[in-house]
Amino acid sequence: MSKSIKQRAFVWLDERFDLQPLLKMMDHKRVPIHSHTIWYYMGGVTLFLFLVQVFTGILLLMYYRPGEDSAYESMKFLLTEVKFGWLFRNVHAWSANLMVLFAFIHMFSVIFTKAFVKPRELTWISGFILLLLAMFFGFSGYLLPWNELSFFATKVGTDIMSAIPFIGDAIKTLLRGGEEVTGATLSRFFGFHVAILPLITTLVLGFHLLLIQRQGISETSEFKLLPPEKKRYMSFFPDFILRDGLLWLIINIIVLYLAVFFPWELGLKADSLAPAPMGIKPEWYFMFMFETLKMIPPHVWFIEGETFGILLFGVAALLWLAVPFARIGRKPLVESKWITILGLVTLSYMVVFTIIGYL
Amino acid sequence: MKLSSIPILIKILSLSLVCIFPMLLMGETEVNTCVDCHVENDLMPEFYLEEDVHQHAGMSCAGCHGGDPTAEDMDESMSEENGFVGIPEKQDIPAFCGKCHSNIEYMRVYQPRIPTDQESQYYTSAHGKKLYAGDERVAQCSSCHTAHGILPAKDTRSSVHPFNIPATCDQCHGDTKLMAGTGHGTNQLNDYAKSIHGVALLEKGDVGAPACNDCHGNHGAAPPGAESVSHICGSCHLNNFEYFKTSKMGQSSTSQEYHNCEQCHGNHAIMKPSDELLNFTESSLCMDCHSEDDAGYIASAIMYSHIRESDSLYQEAQLRMHDIQIKGMNDVDIQYMLKESKQNLIQLRTLVHTFDAQQVTQKSIEGKGFSQQAIELAQQEIKEFNGRRMGFGIATLAFVLLAIALYMKIKLIDKQKSNISS
Numbered sequence: 147m148s149k150s151i152k153q154r155a156f157v158w159l160d161e162r163f164d165l166q167p168l169l170k171m172m173d174h175k176r177v178p179i180h181s182h183t184i185w186y187y188m189g190g191v192t193l194f195l196f197l198v199q200v201f202t203g204i205l206l207l208m209y210y211r212p213g214e215d216s217a218y219e220s221m222k223f224l225l226t227e228v229k230f231g232w233l234f235r236n237v238h239a240w241s242a243n244l245m246v247l248f249a250f251i252h253m254f255s256v257i258f259t260k261a262f263v264k265p266r267e268l269t270w271i272s273g274f275i276l277l278l279l280a281m282f283f284g285f286s287g288y289l290l291p292w293n294e295l296s297f298f299a300t301k302v303g304t305d306i307m308s309a310i311p312f313i314g315d316a317i318k319t320l321l322r323g324g325e326e327v328t329g330a331t332l333s334r335f336f337g338f339h340v341a342i343l344p345l346i347t348t349l350v351l352g353f354h355l356l357l358i359q360r361q362g363i364s365e366t367s368e369f370k371l372l373p374p375e376k377k378r379y380m381s382f383f384p385d386f387i388l389r390d391g392l393l394w395l396i397i398n399i400i401v402l403y404l405a406v407f408f409p410w411e412l413g414l415k416a417d418s419l420a421p422a423p424m425g426i427k428p429e430w431y432f433m434f435m436f437e438t439l440k441m442i443p444p445h446v447w448f449i450e451g452e453t454f455g456i457l458l459f460g461v462a463a464l465l466w467l468a469v470p471f472a473r474i475g476r477k478p479l480v481e482s483k484w485i486t487i488l489g490l491v492t493l494s495y496m497v498v499f500t501i502i503g504y505l
Numbered sequence: 506m507k508l509s510s511i512p513i514l515i516k517i518l519s520l521s522l523v524c525i526f527p528m529l530l531m532g533e534t535e536v537n538t539c540v541d542c543h544v545e546n547d548l549m550p551e552f553y554l555e556e557d558v559h560q561h562a563g564m565s566c567a568g569c570h571g572g573d574p575t576a577e578d579m580d581e582s583m584s585e586e587n588g589f590v591g592i593p594e595k596q597d598i599p600a601f602c603g604k605c606h607s608n609i610e611y612m613r614v615y616q617p618r619i620p621t622d623q624e625s626q627y628y629t630s631a632h633g634k635k636l637y638a639g640d641e642r643v644a645q646c647s648s649c650h651t652a653h654g655i656l657p658a659k660d661t662r663s664s665v666h667p668f669n670i671p672a673t674c675d676q677c678h679g680d681t682k683l684m685a686g687t688g689h690g691t692n693q694l695n696d697y698a699k700s701i702h703g704v705a706l707l708e709k710g711d712v713g714a715p716a717c718n719d720c721h722g723n724h725g726a727a728p729p730g731a732e733s734v735s736h737i738c739g740s741c742h743l744n745n746f747e748y749f750k751t752s753k754m755g756q757s758s759t760s761q762e763y764h765n766c767e768q769c770h771g772n773h774a775i776m777k778p779s780d781e782l783l784n785f786t787e788s789s790l791c792m793d794c795h796s797e798d799d800a801g802y803i804a805s806a807i808m809y810s811h812i813r814e815s816d817s818l819y820q821e822a823q824l825r826m827h828d829i830q831i832k833g834m835n836d837v838d839i840q841y842m843l844k845e846s847k848q849n850l851i852q853l854r855t856l857v858h859t860f861d862a863q864q865v866t867q868k869s870i871e872g873k874g875f876s877q878q879a880i881e882l883a884q885q886e887i888k889e890f891n892g893r894r895m896g897f898g899i900a901t902l903a904f905v906l907l908a909i910a911l912y913m914k915i916k917l918i919d920k921q922k923s924n925i926s927s
Contacts, residue, residue, distance in 0.1 A: 226835040233893075388915050395908045399901055406897040409833050 175382035178365045185255035186363060186386075187393050189273075192252050194394040195245035196351070198401065199283075202238040203340070210290065212336040214329035217292035218415040225412060236405035242284055244401065246431045249277045257469070257489040261364040263480045267470040269361070272354040274467050279347045284429050286339040292332060297416030298426045300335075301327045306439065309452035310460075328418070427503070434499035435459055466492075537574045538582055539566040554654035562615060569601070596636060598645040599624050626725035633725075642683060649673055649723075665723075667706060670716040671697055693717075696774035715741065738766040748858035755858075780816065783809040783857065804862040811869035812853055818876040819846050825883035834886040842879035846872055 159165055177186060209228055211220040224231035253273065256262050262270035289300045304327065308318040323330030369377065380386055414423075428436045435455075442451040449457070465472075469488075472479035479485050543549050554560075559568060567574045571588035573581065583589045593601040603624035605611050612619045623646075627633040632643040649665055656663035664673045675694040677683055684691050697703040697717070705714035720737050721727065739746025749755040749765070758765050769782060769790060783805050785791055795801040826839045849872030856865050 222837070226837060385915070385918065388911060388918070392908055392911045392915065395904055395911065399904050399908075402897060402900060402904075406893055411833075 172383045173381070175359075175362060176379040177363045177382055177386045178369050179378040179380055180366060180369050182255075182259050182366055185252075185259055187390060188248055188252040188255050189358075190390045191393060191397055192245055192248040193351075193355075194397060195241050195248060195401075196347075198241040198398075199238065199245060200344070202234045202241065205234045206238055207340060212290070212333055214292065214332060217290060217332055218412075221291045221412055232409065233405060236409045237401055239410045240404040240408075241401050242287060243430070244397070246277075246280050246284055246429075249280050250431070253277060254489060254493055258486065259364075259366050260480050260485065261366075262470045263364075263478070264470070265361060266357070266364060269354060269357045270470050271467055272350050272357065274463075275350050276347065276354060278463075279343060279350065281431055283339065283343050283347070284431065286335040286343065288429060289327075289332060289335045290339060291412060292416045293413035294416050294420070294423050295413055295426060297327060297418070298422045299428055300331065301422075302426060303428060303432070304331075306452065306456065309450065309456045311453055311457070314453075314456075326418070430500060430504075433503035434496045437499045437503040537565050538577060538579075539570075539572070539574050542579060550653040552651050552654040554656070556656065557653060558655050558657055595641045595645060596639070598647060599627050599633070599636070602646045623724045626722075630722070630724065630726045644677055648677065667712045667714075667716045668710070670718055671703070671707065674717045693773045696772075700771075700773060700775045701777045702775060738770075742766075744855045745858045748856065752858065752860045754860040778854075780809065780812050780854075783812065785809075801860070804860060807862040808857055808860075808865045811866055812850075812857070815846075815850055815853055815869045815872045815876070818873050818880075819843070819850055822846060822876040822879040822883070825880055829883050829886050832887075832890050834890050836886075839879045839882045839886070842875050842882065846875035846879060849875060 156165070177183070206224070209220055209224045209231065211217065221235070225235060226232075256270065256273070285300075285303060289296045304318050304321050307321060308314040310317060319325065321331070321334065322328070323334040363382070427433070438459075439452055439455040442455045444451045446454040469479065469485070474482050474484055479488075540549075565574050566572075567588075570592075571590045572583050573587040576582035576587070581587065583591075590601075607621050607624045609619075609621045612621055627645075628637060632645065635643040636645055651664055656666075658665045660666060661668060663669065671694050678689065679691050679694050681691050698707055702714045705711040706716055718726065736746070739750075745766075755765070758768065770776075770778060785795070785797075785802055785805055791801070791805065795805075822839070822843055826836055826843060829836045829839060849868065853865060853868050853872060856868050859865070
């Protein structure tokens with residue numbers, strides 16, 4: 147009986163939306179099985195954590211009130227009075243950090259498995275933009291509780307922006323909504339965090355996922371060289387999706403564990419007249435850049451140290467973005483051993499400088 | 506260059522000369538033959554400081570000692586005709602300084618609200634009276650302020666800055682030879698340095714803590730009489746003084762010439778008072794007048810037990826809050842209650858000076874209520890803390906079961922597929 151209802155519902159929908167080609171495409175989608183299959187799941191985990199962010203973010207939005215006199219107070223109310231408010235806030239904070247972590251893992255796995263090569267250049271570019279958006283999400287969200295540490299970290303962070311040549315001061319003013327970090331900055335960051343960034347991210351993410359669905363999962367070069375009879379695949383629906391779901395459940399348990407056992411402190415309310423407290427640190431994913439800027443001497447050649455550092459990161463980001471198009475001599479970069487060396491050097495630099503920042 | 510611009514140039518040049526020439530003249534250092542000669546002959550006064558407040562204000566040696574500091578000849582500069590007075594006798598020093606310091610019209614030039622009663626106050630002090638009577642061993646102006654190295658009292662190097670006053674007074678009051686026969690002890694500085702006031706001032710650098718002069722006065726320094734003791738302590742410890750003054754104990758203490766506050770708390774060696782002061786023992790000072798089971802004895806026992814109960818309940822609530830903080834739970838309301846409880850405990854210890862057991866009991870009940878509420882809130886938080894873990898346990902169990910089900914489904918599909926292919 148139930149089967150016939152299912153069938154009838156499908157026929158009803160198929161008549162109207164022509165679902166057969168879609169089902170055919172889903173049937174044909176497959177995921178290669180080899181020793182690096184595990185890395186195919188990293189993007190999915192990042193997507194799952196993004197969905198957690200959307201869900202918990204909407205719940206937090208029910209109580210959060212932006213404003214110098216209300217942001218911290220509403221967070222305090224949420225954490226102390228609202229049923230499960232503490233849980234959603236902690237899940238949101240932990241999931242945000244894990245999302246950025248998995249985005250990085252996803253990016254480096256793409257580099258090491260060389261999955262960015264033609265025809266996936268646009269997937270790489272949109273992925274990198276998504277990572278930058280995730281970092282900006284983190285930066286803007288960090289200020290929202292309006293506590294001492296986030297206030298001063300935002301002050302330092304936006305100050306660094308002013309080192310960008312020519313347009314730095316304009317960017318700083320645009321971000322701060324004035325000369326200083328004030329309630330205007332908070333309103334602005336709130337706007338970025340809950341409206342502008344989600345809109346842009348949804349569009350770029352949609353594009354990123356569309357490309358993946360259209361082009362299918364990339365195969366590693368070793369896998370491509372295998373004879374057809376030795377190539378093993380699993381279907382995307384339901385095999386891969388079910389495994390994805392299993393991993394998402396495990397990640398969900400980990401996030402909950404972290405939220406319950408390692409809750410994030412709210413700290414003291416921001417006071418613009420108070421002296422900067424000890425231990426102002428950016429979020430961990432900005433630490434390697436922060437530490438590098440600290441180590442650069444005040445002047446490099448004729449350029450100010452900080453400006454030099456910012457320019458360096460700008461150029462590095464552009465080069466990173468252009469990796470699929472890069473060539474060494476006549477050979478594309480991806481075909482040389484240099485791509486793995488570049489990936490290893492970049493990863494080691496980021497890890498080492500992040501660790502130094504916490505020592 | 507146009508010819509018409511030449512007269513303008515001449516005007517500018519001559520104007521510059523008119524302005525610069527007097528400045529060149531002013532740049533020349535002022536003549537002070539006193540210093541020249543005394544330095545040359547190595548006769549500069551002891552502890553001479555160039556930053557001396559008088560010198561800083563433009564007064565030269567002649568401002569106090571008279572004479573003509575511009576005259577090259579010693580006999581001329583130190584002649585009576587030029588008003589030279591030389592080194593004043595000790596007995597004359599108050600009047601010597603008072604020439605200026607008692608003259609408001611002269612002094613207000615330097616500080617509009619400067620007091621000019623130091624000299625007259627001095628002669629009311631024990632020091633002043635003795636000096637007037639001819640005892641030259643007592644302190645006069647220069648004993649405390651020095652003579653040629655006087656710095657403003659707010660300067661931490663000054664001998665009369667609060668940090669240095671105890672040591673300045675001790676120069677004489679710690680000198681056993683000088684104090685012999687005066688009836689004064691010489692251990693005041695040692696006692697004071699160990700006291701709650703001394704530790705606050707000398708170790709913690711709290712200039713709000715009293716130094717010698719805050720209780721004894723400075724220019725009019727005198728040992729406080731029995732009646733004035735409570736007034737002196739009361740100038741800072743306002744509530745204690747008000748309660749004590751109106752209490753039965755305060756009134757009878759004054760009539761029997763007890764030294765009020767000092768009687769229980771001591772003087773130079775005042776320690777942080779302990780609740781044990783209320784605990785009657787055989788050796789208690791209170792037992793001098795009170796006996797076991799009299800009204801005062803019973804009142805004290807009631808007050809003591811209430812304070813101890815309030816204190817121990819407050820300590821317990823504090824421990825609970827500490828536990829809540831470690832567990833990362835909400836301590837906002839508990840902190841608020843504890844603040845109230847602590848305030849109550851302070852008020853309770855002040856209220857003891859009424860020696861009224863009923864008032865103390867009421868206050869104590871109020872304070873214990875705050876601590877009790879804090880403890881209850883802490884218990885709720887602990888319950889919530891355990892509840893969260895329990896909730897996490899149940900949710901994890903559900904998620905793990907779901908994960909197992911999913912895993913089995915995957916395995917089942919794999920098996921079905923391998924069956925079909927084989």
